[in-house]
Amino acid sequence: MYYRHIPNMQIWAVDSAKIRVEPSKNIFMARRRRVLIEKIDKELGTYHKCYSPMAKINVLNDLQKAITAWQRALPGADREPMAALLEVVESTLDFRPTGSRYNKAICIAYHTYCNYNKAAGSVYDDSRKNQDYFRHSENDVVDSQVKCNKLWRAITAASSAIGASGIADDDRTLKIFMAPEFYFRGRNGAYLPDIVYNLPERMRKLGTGAGNFQHWLFVFGTAVSAFEITEHYCGTCPGGASQVTFEQNTKAWTEKGRSKTTPKCSVNPAHRILTRTRGAEVQNVALIQHGNVVHAIAKEYISGIDYKANKVTMPDGKKTTKDLRTIAPLGGAMNPGNKPIQDDERLGGCIFTVDGVTVGLEVCLDHDLSDPGQAEYGRATNLAPTIQVLLIPSYGMSIGDGLHCKSGGIVFNVDGRGMGSSEVKINLLPYNSQPARNVGSNIHLYGPFNIPS
Helix, strand or coil, rough: CCEEEEECCCEECCCCCCCCCCCCCHHHHHHHHHHHHHHHHHHHHCCCCCCCCCHHHHHHHHHHHHHHHHHHCCCCCCCHHHHHHHHHHHHCCCCECEEEECCCEEEEEECCCEECCCCEEEECCCCCCCCCCCCCCCCCHHHHHHHHHHHHHHHHHHHHHHHHCCCCCCCCEEEEEEECCCCCCCCCECHHHHHHCCCCHHHHHHHHHCHHCCCCCEEEEEEEEEEEEEEEECCCCCCCCCEEEECCCCCCCCHHHHHCEEEEEECCCCCEEEEEEEEEEEEEEEEEEECCCCCCCEECCCCCCCHHHHHHEECCCCCCEEEEEECCCCCCCCCCHHHCCCCCCCCCEEEEEEEEEEEEEECHHHHCCCCCCCCCCCCCCHHHHHEEEEEEEEEECCCCCCCCCCCCCCEEEEEECCCCEEEEEEECCCCCCCCCCCCCEEEEEEEEEEEEC
């Protein structure tokens, strides 16, 4: 047996490139052994590429499953090294030996509207008549605080309703509370980034971080922030005739000066380089909390009904503003010229793990679109066989046939159109919508449902 050490994780892993498979009359078992060990080794290699805590948890969760699959298929093979590897993985994940902490889930939908006509002072049932972004105040800070308070009241109402409704609940039942897309956004279509950054901590201080909510998964809808994007261009060359490159100032006298770069025209370095605004990159992110873990997933696609005239208003100096066209997140699927370094959705994408439960989250249009090369659209499609719960916070999207999860998986959608709506489907024939309990306070309860293993 050969071994290889994985940095940043104190375990020794089997190297599938060097493993010796002894000749066997059972060719099927030999092939099975090869497939299983390659899966384990691949996950160990992926772990080495992880930078965020959630990405590491996601990969370790799948590594735990791969080792368990080896032990079931080949109970006598390499028993000691595999047991040692599994022990370290589960210790790192703080798993119980039986695997996931949760075997059931209750889905809790917060029905609230995100469309508004300020002049008429009313909400439209037709989501396309979203003339103004719904808000409680013209001051974005105040608006975000009021929305946090309303969300907290809905959460406490849901907690009380579960007990009052006689719904079976215990510490192995995950309570999934979700608000719709665009719940948090300002009067201009987007908050400034620092407002969005502080939202999860504000909710924790209101009470979602308390011990009585340790078995809850919160999706606080989505929050929108925007960043002005500028670009350099040559003021002499006609459009597209040259490129702007950045050269390091190697001849500067100081180290700080040498660390700076200067933009240069690729045709003639003497040409004058100018800057202009491309637009505003909009980060529409689902805000997620479970216990002490806070996570965010950005929507990659922009729908035609997301922003008025496809623009957001940004500060321009101290007292004025300017309207900028919206740009989808750079590196996302809607910007093919800015592909991310990795294409594994577990490494900063739409997959996250909750105490051993693999969850996928597709914000609205991401549920319908993805790489056109796939057999079926949907951002989570490639990892559907591993996803146990699929969440869809949306504004104008339904579950449809997009059950991008494993057999028996739970698909949960909360939509912010009109007065708000929700739906739950289980990935088992006949794929019917599940019944809901309307318990007041705009709260609808579904389940509990079995979480597939």
